[in-house]
Amino acid sequence: MNADSFSALRILPVRETATRLNIGRSTLYAWLDDKSPSYKPGLPKPVHLGKSTGFIEHEIDDFIRCLMQARGGDVGN
Numbered sequence: 551m552n553a554d555s556f557s558a559l560r561i562l563p564v565r566e567t568a569t570r571l572n573i574g575r576s577t578l579y580a581w582l583d584d585k586s587p588s589y590k591p592g593l594p595k596p597v598h599l600g601k602s603t604g605f606i607e608h609e610i611d612d613f614i615r616c617l618m619q620a621r622g623g624d625v626g627n
Contacts, residue, residue, distance in 0.1 A: 558608075559606065559607075559608075560606075560607040560608075561597060561599070561604035561605070561606060561607070562604050562605045562606075562607050562610060563602070563603075563604050564578065564596070564603055564604065564605070567604070567605045567610055570610060570614075571610070571614070581593050582595070582596070592613060592616060593613055594606065594609035594610060594612075594613055
């Protein structure tokens with residue numbers, strides 16, 4: 551990987567991830583919990599950095615694209 555690859559990575563905080571998915575934080579955690587009836591196995595796992603938790607932005611974008619494809623939506627970039 552070169553320096554440009556690293557600069558393109560962004561960690562989204564939990565609150566911003568929930569906003570991007572248009573859900574609440576508690577729903578986000580329910581989607582991550584494999585014991586929850588709301589569990590979404592395709593949702594990327596969070597990254598833990600010290601006391602902070604976040605999600606890799608491009609993985610969340612890919613998850614949204616997959617949801618759009620599953621319903622037959624346009625996924626143009």
